[in-house]
Amino acid sequence: MKPSLLPYLACISCKGQFHLHEGETQSRDNAEGREIISGLLTCKSCLNRYPITNGIPRLVDSRLSTSTDMNTGDRFGDAWKEFSRMDERYEQQFFDWLFPVDPHFLNDKVVLEAGVGKGRHAQIVADSGAKMVFGIDIGHAIDVAYENVGHMPKLHLIQSDIRRLPFNNIFDFAFSVGVLHHMDDPKAGFTSVVDCLKPDGSICIWVYGKENNWWITNMVSPVREAFTTKLPAKVLKLISTTLSVPVYTVSKAVAGPYAKVQNKNKWLPEMFYQAYLSYISNFDFTEVNHIVFDHLIAPVAYYIPRGDVLEWFQDAGFPNPVIRWHNKNSWTGFASHRQHEVETMNARLEVAKNSDSKAFVER
Numbered sequence: 383m384k385p386s387l388l389p390y391l392a393c394i395s396c397k398g399q400f401h402l403h404e405g406e407t408q409s410r411d412n413a414e415g416r417e418i419i420s421g422l423l424t425c426k427s428c429l430n431r432y433p434i435t436n437g438i439p440r441l442v443d444s445r446l447s448t449s450t451d452m453n454t455g456d457r458f459g460d461a462w463k464e465f466s467r468m469d470e471r472y473e474q475q476f477f478d479w480l481f482p483v484d485p486h487f488l489n490d491k492v493v494l495e496a497g498v499g500k501g502r503h504a505q506i507v508a509d510s511g512a513k514m515v516f517g518i519d520i521g522h523a524i525d526v527a528y529e530n531v532g533h534m535p536k537l538h539l540i541q542s543d544i545r546r547l548p549f550n551n552i553f554d555f556a557f558s559v560g561v562l563h564h565m566d567d568p569k570a571g572f573t574s575v576v577d578c579l580k581p582d583g584s585i586c587i588w589v590y591g592k593e594n595n596w597w598i599t600n601m602v603s604p605v606r607e608a609f610t611t612k613l614p615a616k617v618l619k620l621i622s623t624t625l626s627v628p629v630y631t632v633s634k635a636v637a638g639p640y641a642k643v644q645n646k647n648k649w650l651p652e653m654f655y656q657a658y659l660s661y662i663s664n665f666d667f668t669e670v671n672h673i674v675f676d677h678l679i680a681p682v683a684y685y686i687p688r689g690d691v692l693e694w695f696q697d698a699g700f701p702n703p704v705i706r707w708h709n710k711n712s713w714t715g716f717a718s719h720r721q722h723e724v725e726t727m728n729a730r731l732e733v734a735k736n737s738d739s740k741a742f743v744e745r
């Protein structure tokens with residue numbers, strides 16, 4: 383933990399300020415001067431205490447989080463340990479997920495990533511000119527993130543639950559990619575993130591969509607819930623590696639080339655799940671394996687209709703969010719209290735639609 387994190391933290395029970403007791407520290411040749419490896423954070427108001435271990439403040443209390451969310455954190459912690467590598471292709475994928483948000487939008491903003499995983503997106507945001515980035519995760523994925531990006535100067539990592547965020551209203555921008563649909567109560571998770579925004583802050587989320595995913599909800603989810611989510615990570619990795627062979631082959635050898643032909647010959651029918659399979663045809667085998675593994679390990683996965691995503695935003699005080707169908711199987715939602723930001727995003731979406739970019743079709 384960097385010493386400069388302290389004033390930004392708030393108690394997860396009462397939002398009070400913390401007193402920091404430093405244990406082990408290591409000197410650092412940067413503006414911070416040292417890294418706090420172990421210690422204790424004591425709330426000045428309610429006196430609750432939370433440890434700092436292995437360089438990370440552990441602001442999770444199992445009495446305040448649901449057992450389902452805690453279990454999800456455990457499972458994804460295992461997943462990120464198996465797939466901890468960083469890859470330069472993540473940048474393109476990240477901005478595809480967040481589109482119409484672009485790197486320029488992040489400039490000089492104080493940003494929250496809700497569900498940071500192995501830290502791949504927090505790193506990109508920190509490198510894109512954000513003022514500060516705070517990444518939180520409920521499980522031991524946070525240790526993988528710390529290993530990967532904990533050294534970055536503007537980046538802070540905290541173990542915490544999205545439903546119990548250790549912040550007041552300090553963020554210019556918050557985002558969450560592939561997380562809310564894995565929570566016990568996705569809408570409550572969304573609301574909790576919104577509650578940490580500054581009054582003129584903005585938010586972008588990406589979640590699984592219900593539309594076009596009937597085959598997953600009817601055929602894959604029952605197997606995941608009854609069987610694969612309960613398997614040890616190593617065993618599941620063997621299974622996912624095997625299943626990834628046909629997925630990788632079809633995406634690379636069929637979906638990718640066919641989509642190019644179909645794009646120029648609109649009279650040809652779209653093949654099954656074409657938008658998504660052709661999108662992942664650019665990935666290597668390890669990444670496809672990770673996608674398959676990720677789908678099979680999750681204890682909970684909601685596939686959310688567009689109407690529900692819209693309702694989350696509207697109930698949180700954003701009447702006109704920008705909602706985009708991504709790869710015809712998921713939803714990206716953006717909203718801001720600054721009208722000109724919403725107008726900019728809508729304009730970008732319009733340009734993308736007119737350029738006939740398949741990934742950015744609006745439903």
Ligand SMILES: C[S@@+](CC[C@H](N)C(=O)[O-])C[C@H]1O[C@@H](n2cnc3c(N)ncnc32)[C@H](O)[C@@H]1O
Pocket residue numbers: 451454455456458459462496497498499500501502503518519520521523542543544545558559560561564565676
């Ligand atoms: C599919 S991963 C996505 C990680 C990251 N956003 C990415 O795309 O690389 C979902 C992550 O959300 C975390 N997560 C799930 N429920 C959470 C919660 N209630 N609070 C904080 N993190 C949570 C998991 O531990 C996991 O690391």
